[in-house]
Amino acid sequence: MKNYTKFKSSILLIALAMSSQAFALDDVGDSGYTTAFKGLDADNNGTLTKTEAGKEKLFAKHFNVADKDTDGTLDEQEYTEYKSNAEKKTVKRVVKDSVITSKVKGSLLKDESLKSLKVSVKTNHGVVLLSGFVETEDQIAQAGKIAADIEGVKSVENSLLLKKE
Numbered sequence: 662m663k664n665y666t667k668f669k670s671s672i673l674l675i676a677l678a679m680s681s682q683a684f685a686l687d688d689v690g691d692s693g694y695t696t697a698f699k700g701l702d703a704d705n706n707g708t709l710t711k712t713e714a715g716k717e718k719l720f721a722k723h724f725n726v727a728d729k730d731t732d733g734t735l736d737e738q739e740y741t742e743y744k745s746n747a748e749k750k751t752v753k754r755v756v757k758d759s760v761i762t763s764k765v766k767g768s769l770l771k772d773e774s775l776k777s778l779k780v781s782v783k784t785n786h787g788v789v790l791l792s793g794f795v796e797t798e799d800q801i802a803q804a805g806k807i808a809a810d811i812e813g814v815k816s817v818e819n820s821l822l823l824k825k826e
């Protein structure tokens with residue numbers, strides 16, 4: 662039985678990794694950037710001012726970082742480089758978060774005192790949120806400890822509650 666659970670969670674991990682990979686390849690194609698760049702370049706002069714680029718949230722926040730040669734405008738290369746890096750980072754983070762969620766779920770299932778309980782696990786930026794109902798204070802603490810021990814976990818928000826009799 663134990664082996665079966667282990668097997669199941671590895672399959673899940675592989676499936677997750679594969680679907681995220683496909684998503685990454687689809688999403689980070691080059692063709693979209695030129696279209697988006699032209700869409701922002703309101704006066705059609707081939708560069709983006711802070712106001713033009715600022716229509717995208719990413720550049721409203723990080724215009725100065727994206728403007729590598731600090732000439733006060735973004736050319737298409739600066740725009741594409743910054744945006745594709747930011748998108749890759751997002752994809753990586755989402756993959757990391759799903760891997761953490763799977764690992765936490767897997768470890769909770771392996772724990773004798775917790776495996777029969779329905780604990781919901783969510784991960785956002787490495788922060789794991791545990792929620793659901795358990796039977797004892799020990800189970801709350803144990804689930805929190807298990808989650809905190811998983812590689813890549815920054816912190817645990819333990820919102821587990823005791824079941825009312």
Ligand SMILES: [Ca+2]
Nearest residue numbers: 702706708709
């Ligand atoms: Ca322009």
Ligand SMILES: [Ca+2]
Nearest residue numbers: 728732734735
């Ligand atoms: Ca520039």
